[in-house]
Amino acid sequence: MQSKNIQEETKRRRTFAIISHPDAGKTTLTEKFLLYSGQLSEAGSVKAKKGGKSARSDWMAMEQDRGISIASTVLQFEYQSNIINLLDTPGHRDFSEDTYRVLAAVDAAIMVLDAAKGIEAQTLKLFEVCKARNMPILTFINKWDRPSLDPLELMDQIEDAIGVQTTPITWPVGPGGEFEGVINRNTDQFIRFTRTSRGATAAPEEPIAVDLAVDEGEHFNRAAEEVMLLDEIGATHDEELFLAGETSPMFFGSALTNFGVRHLLDAVVNLAPAPTSREGENGSVRKIDDQFSAFVFKVQANMDPSHRDRVAFMRINSGHFERGMQVTHQRLNKPFSTKFATSMFGSERDTVDEGYPGDVLGLVNANDLRIGDTLYAGEAITFPPIPRFEPELFWSARPTDVSKTKQFRKGLNQLDEEGVVQVLRDLDAPTASPVLGAVGQMQFEVFSHRLEHEFGAKVEMNPTSWVVARRTNEETANKIRELRGTRVLGSLDGTLFALFDSTGRLMRTTNDNPEWVLERVVETAG
Numbered sequence: 001m002q003s004k005n006i007q008e009e010t011k012r013r014r015t016f017a018i019i020s021h022p023d024a025g026k027t028t029l030t031e032k033f034l035l036y037s038g039q040l041s042e043a044g045s046v047k048a049k050k051g052g053k054s055a056r057s058d059w060m061a062m063e064q065d066r067g068i069s070i071a072s073t074v075l076q077f078e079y080q081s082n083i084i085n086l087l088d089t090p091g092h093r094d095f096s097e098d099t100y101r102v103l104a105a106v107d108a109a110i111m112v113l114d115a116a117k118g119i120e121a122q123t124l125k126l127f128e129v130c131k132a133r134n135m136p137i138l139t140f141i142n143k144w145d146r147p148s149l150d151p152l153e154l155m156d157q158i159e160d161a162i163g164v165q166t167t168p169i170t171w172p173v174g175p176g177g178e179f180e181g182v183i184n185r186n187t188d189q190f191i192r193f194t195r196t197s198r199g200a201t202a203a204p205e206e207p208i209a210v211d212l213a214v215d216e217g218e219h220f221n222r223a224a225e226e227v228m229l230l231d232e233i234g235a236t237h238d239e240e241l242f243l244a245g246e247t248s249p250m251f252f253g254s255a256l257t258n259f260g261v262r263h264l265l266d267a268v269v270n271l272a273p274a275p276t277s278r279e280g281e282n283g284s285v286r287k288i289d290d291q292f293s294a295f296v297f298k299v300q301a302n303m304d305p306s307h308r309d310r311v312a313f314m315r316i317n318s319g320h321f322e323r324g325m326q327v328t329h330q331r332l333n334k335p336f337s338t339k340f341a342t343s344m345f346g347s348e349r350d351t352v353d354e355g356y357p358g359d360v361l362g363l364v365n366a367n368d369l370r371i372g373d374t375l376y377a378g379e380a381i382t383f384p385p386i387p388r389f390e391p392e393l394f395w396s397a398r399p400t401d402v403s404k405t406k407q408f409r410k411g412l413n414q415l416d417e418e419g420v421v422q423v424l425r426d427l428d429a430p431t432a433s434p435v436l437g438a439v440g441q442m443q444f445e446v447f448s449h450r451l452e453h454e455f456g457a458k459v460e461m462n463p464t465s466w467v468v469a470r471r472t473n474e475e476t477a478n479k480i481r482e483l484r485g486t487r488v489l490g491s492l493d494g495t496l497f498a499l500f501d502s503t504g505r506l507m508r509t510t511n512d513n514p515e516w517v518l519e520r521v522v523e524t525a526g
Helices: 003-011 026-037 061-066 093-103 121-132 151-162 220-235 239-243 259-271 401-418 441-455 475-478 504-511
Strands: 013-020 041-044 073-079 080-090 108-114 137-142 163-169 170-173 182-183 189-193 205-208 249-250 293-301 310-318 326-329 334-337 340-343 350-351 360-363 373-377 395-397 422-424 435-438 461-463 468-472 488-490 495-499
Touching: 003 013, 013 026, 013 121, 013 259, 026 041, 026 073, 026 080, 026 108, 026 259, 041 151, 073 259, 073 340, 073 360, 080 259, 093 121, 093 293, 108 121, 108 259, 121 151, 137 259, 151 163, 151 220, 151 249, 170 189, 170 220, 170 249, 182 220, 239 249, 249 259, 293 401, 310 340, 395 401, 395 441, 401 422, 401 441, 435 441, 441 461, 468 475, 468 488, 468 504, 475 488, 475 495, 495 504
Parallel strands: 013 080, 013 108, 108 137, 137 249, 163 249
Antiparallel strands: 073 080, 170 182, 182 189, 189 205, 293 310, 293 373, 310 360, 326 334, 326 373, 340 350, 340 360, 395 435, 395 461, 422 435, 468 495, 488 495
């Protein structure tokens, strides 16, 4: 395809994630984006316009039972002639690693904050990951229909916590719980909102020029004074600073009542960046209009329970993708067929014939693909690996019924490849019970639940004596094996890990043997 067409199609793409602390309203906001884009005929109905699809982003049975997001989900839809690739991330702390992988695949993020709480621990951690990537972030202050902190106080709190200046685009009229509308600083309008029944349909908006809204009452007058203060202190959107990750455009609203949702979705299109060229591992740059390249950031099994299949999610970085094209699987250095390519909408999927930079597509039954793999056409390229979180909990696992050992091992391998947990094995005794590493307790619960319900292998799990792990090499591993209170295990990709039964033993070992290779994993969840 001509370079001009690839560039034009890329400009239409917006690929972003939503990050938040649990219960800040992320999943509700995701649903309302689908409502405003026309994908949903009615919010809360789990009904969609396109072929009766279910538009729930929480598609897994365990998610629906518990009311939490466990797995990241891809939703692709059109809005104002733009193609939106929205990656809905898990909100629970225990699934930070899945969110981290998603953040490697997007160009921007929306940070959703609870108006009554502001910055919370999980949001702060995820923001730091975004900031390390210089990722542009839009801030949405949600739940303004309820009692909240003062908006100026929220601005100060955010800037103190994350070191990024907020630049409000909309400003609330009325304190939390008395939400009348917003002042749009870009258009100099007061947008008055009207509630709809259960927030099931788009909220009617009545725009009034700020100059003509002087009789709108005390709440408007106070908001207008605060907007003047924002102008005086220079809290104004600057595109260059935003794209550099130094400032964050700020919006106020209520996903539950739909107030402010359209303004935020408009900002995704008008402010968030389109995909740009990405750098390979050796410093080479793959231009947007160069030949096809992509990387795998997520693997998910059993999204379709009736087929028990496996989907690898790839983010296209360059070129024009055509279903069925032969590409090269970089890690294995062999041809790879792409004939089973799909576009994703939660757990629903449609065969897709083409894609462009920024698009996230699923490759069905791509059994050789792992998280971090690169696919390319033409000149070789390798995209940087996706770092993993450092495990904080270590448990053992074994099937309760030895006759289910085959199913147990199949499920173990599959969930390891997905990154549900980190499976560490004794490379000298591969049939021995593995040690599972995780960031939080719920990862083990998900592992156990899925092994039983998807693979038919009920599992017994118990805490081990291991408390900390360090990455090592073969030379150091041989020496570690001679020490008490240690064990050496290997991961799926062959990486060796030294496990210690106390942080004190680890400290003594490193102090006594500074030349030994005992490296921290790149990221920590705390």
